[in-house]
Amino acid sequence: MNLLRNKKGVDLLHSTIVFLLLNAMFFGIMFGVVYKAGTNSAFYEQLYSKQIALLIDNSKPGTILSINLNSIEKTLEKEKISPSEAFDIKDNNVIVKITKGGKGYSFPYSSNYNIEKSLDRNDKGELFLKISILKK
Amino acid sequence: MISLMIKEKRAEERILFSFMVAVWFLIGLGVMLGIYISYGDESDVKQLQAGILADKIAGCLIDNSKLIDDITKDEFDIIDKCNFNKEVITGSKFYSQVKFNYISEGKIGDEFRKPIIIGNKDALTQCSLRESNIPGTHYFRCIEKKYYAFSKDDKLVLIDIYMGANNEGGRF
Numbered sequence: 001m002n003l004l005r006n007k008k009g010v011d012l013l014h015s016t017i018v019f020l021l022l023n024a025m026f027f028g029i030m031f032g033v034v035y036k037a038g039t040n041s042a043f044y045e046q047l048y049s050k051q052i053a054l055l056i057d058n059s060k061p062g063t064i065l066s067i068n069l070n071s072i073e074k075t076l077e078k079e080k081i082s083p084s085e086a087f088d089i090k091d092n093n094v095i096v097k098i099t100k101g102g103k104g105y106s107f108p109y110s111s112n113y114n115i116e117k118s119l120d121r122n123d124k125g126e127l128f129l130k131i132s133i134l135k136k
Numbered sequence: 137m138i139s140l141m142i143k144e145k146r147a148e149e150r151i152l153f154s155f156m157v158a159v160w161f162l163i164g165l166g167v168m169l170g171i172y173i174s175y176g177d178e179s180d181v182k183q184l185q186a187g188i189l190a191d192k193i194a195g196c197l198i199d200n201s202k203l204i205d206d207i208t209k210d211e212f213d214i215i216d217k218c219n220f221n222k223e224v225i226t227g228s229k230f231y232s233q234v235k236f237n238y239i240s241e242g243k244i245g246d247e248f249r250k251p252i253i254i255g256n257k258d259a260l261t262q263c264s265l266r267e268s269n270i271p272g273t274h275y276f277r278c279i280e281k282k283y284y285a286f287s288k289d290d291k292l293v294l295i296d297i298y299m300g301a302n303n304e305g306g307r308f
Contacts, residue, residue, distance in 0.1 A: 026160050033168065058188045106305055110303075
């Protein structure tokens with residue numbers, strides 16, 4: 001308390017608080033950036049989006065694609081995003097978004113098919129995205 | 137002047153603080169650069185997609201080693217036959233050129249029918265620039281694939297498909 005009565009003491013306290021706040025901010029931002037990069041969410045968004053688009057282009061009507069979502073299931077749970085919400089196939093684009101607030105990754109395909117998607121778990125409990133390719 | 141300032145404790149603190157901010161900035165920049173180098177690279181699937189589409193075109197033109205009957209018709213629509221989305225395949229991101237020639241005595245002979253060309257013709261220039269090693273990451277990637285099939289009258293036909301793709305995804 002004596003420190004606060006003294007002008008020099010108040011200055012010292014202010015500069016220490018500013019210093020600590022800046023430190024906390026810096027390390028907080030660094031932690032956030034490294035954590036986000038560590039989850040590989042951007043990589044998986046791009047991977048799934050391109051993979052699904054190329055698979056659609058390479059398929060004939062009547063094909064059912066089954067894609068294992070094991071590698072991103074935990075990230076989806078953490079981000080509280082449902083798997084059906086994470087994959088959007090519309091206007092000839094495959095959009096994959098596995099982080100809340102992120103833009104997601106979009107990749108176009110060239111085929112003119114009707115696409116239906118559903119989710120399925122196998123006997124081992126692994127989550128699969130099922131994409132049915134139907135003729136328009 | 138600086139030596140006088142450093143003698144004063146508060147001036148010394150200010151200089152140290154600026155150094156600390158500069159060090160933070162450098163550390164931050166280093167971490168960001170590391171992450172960008174490790175994770176920032178886009179995987180280029182243009183050539184893969186061009187190959188897939190060339191196979192798809194061949195797959196819808198050939199049935200059981202024979203060219204489909206419709207192919208000789210003038211009104212033959214490859215976009216409809218191969219289930220392509222017209223807007224996408226004729227847009228700026230794709231180019232395809234399909235040539236048909238008879239094969240006689242192991243040599244390329246007369247044209248079976250006139251070539252089918254759809255999409256962005258810039259692909260030809262951009263792919264030749266790429267082949268000449270002129271730098272540019274946003275150029276088309278092209279692939280040429282050859283297929284063989286028999287015509288209705290059992291003559292061997294070479295189907296030469298030159299396919300270009302410049303399909304880049306992104307965060308929109």
